[in-house]
Amino acid sequence: MPAGIGEREPRRIRYAAWQGAGPRPATFAMAAFLVRGRKVRDMDSIVMERRREARLRRLARSGGYSLHKSRAGFSADNLGDFMVVDDGRNFIVAGERFDMILDDVEEWLKPLTVK
DSSP: OOOOTTOOOOHHHHTTTOOSSSSOOHHHHHHHHEETTEEOSSHHHHHHHHHHHHHHHHHHHHTTEEEEEOOSOOOSSOOSSEEEEETTTTEEEEOTTSOBOHHHHHHHHHHHHOO
């Protein structure tokens, strides 16, 4: 049944244009094998990393901090991972060059968990 005015078409209809002729769209191929430039074995790894990131964002927010993820490409001043910012002062407190991986962020936020 076609979507009415103002309704979104179901995903299966929007992607029906690709019928297997030619290469698959890049979004399908990249989502299954790359997470932020790192190879993974399955989608469970991607989901677990996203859940862990969301948990660390909530923990940082509860302590008055925010977790920022780099959106720019890799450069000398931007290593492509995370930084922690104090929301009250809008000041970078850790990861000035987006150089913190999730393990580093978790270690930095550990004092907030033991209250």
